[in-house]
Amino acid sequence: MRHTPAMETALLAFMSVHEGPVGARAAARHLRDRGFDVSESTVSRLLTGLDERALTQSLGKKGRILTEEGTRVAANQQLDSQRASSFADALNLRDVHDLLDHLASRRGIEREAARAAALRARPEELTRLRAMVQTGGEARWRERLAFHKTIGDASHNKQIQAITTTLFDERLDLLERLLIMIGIKQDALIRWDQEHRDIVASISDRDADGAERLMVVHLDGMIRETEHFANSGNAHVIHTLLAEIDLA
Ligand SMILES: [Zn+2]
Structure with a gap:
């Protein structure tokens, strides 16, 4: 199963409000709660991809946290989606x-x-x-x-x-x-x-x-x-x- 940009956005948003490191299992549970049909292995691959792009950083068994760049990207995505929904509402x-x-x-x-x-x-x-x-x-x-x-x-x-x-x-x-x-x-x-x-x-x-x-x-x-x-x-x-x- 492949992950989608919407999934990535939801994951970054989750990590930006979550206190402390996030593990693949907790991330998968959160995404499923948000309506994404996703396996833990898909989420692991998504997280590895985020590591490679320096948006997240692995803390070993504890899970991962957002890097400074990851925090910035998550905040921008949040603003983008608010802007999109306020335009959609206006239109x-x-x-x-x-x-x-x-x-x-x-x-x-x-x-x-x-x-x-x-x-x-x-x-x-x-x-x-x-x-x-x-x-x-x-x-x-x-x-x-x-x-x-x-x-x-x-x-x-x-x-x-x-x-x-x-x-x-x-x-x-x-x-x-x-x-x-x-x-x-x-x-x-x-x-x-x-x-x-x-x-x-x-x-x-x-x-x-x-x-x-x-x-x-x-x-x-x-x-x-x-x-x-x-x-x-x-x-x-x-x-x-x-x-x-x-x-x-
Ligand atoms: Zn005219």
Whole structure:
């Protein structure tokens, strides 16, 4: 049986809170309690591997303790998993209110992304953005999401990129389809496509103020149309679709 990265993370976490050395038997018992189907010999191999990577140190029969490096790795993994679960929770949109909050936070991030893209986008990114907005139509929801992703990338600001990569996670493709559906029902899709073209024109002109302003206008419009759509007796449509996204 082979061990998995999740098993290793759980073992490091266990060792970091355990007082004193941990033996293979106690480690295997802990992992089984956590739902891992694991034998003592697998855990022994895992621990030997950790020794080789200088994350653990053997104290002979007493078992093993984490090295300084092992303690650091365990703490980082803990932070990573907290961060992942808080993002997962934020992206688990349940109702109209969550959806509007999501769009408002996109407005905050994407206005800065558009501004930075106007200042920093590379020529090939400008070419790609121009190609993306040339045509419109209902079938182009993937390109519409890619448009927002590309502006995030073209910001060349690591902080913005880290957040937009998460906001435009593939799991949220369905959310974009929901927004397109709202755009169609509210007759706003043509306007949104025009706004995309205007944003690209400002970025191409290296007009940071213009790009930022137009992105705010664009997200404001999406927020307004979503509110109108929900308030015209369609909140249940949004809730049903959000539940599907959650399952996806
Ligand atoms: Zn858009």
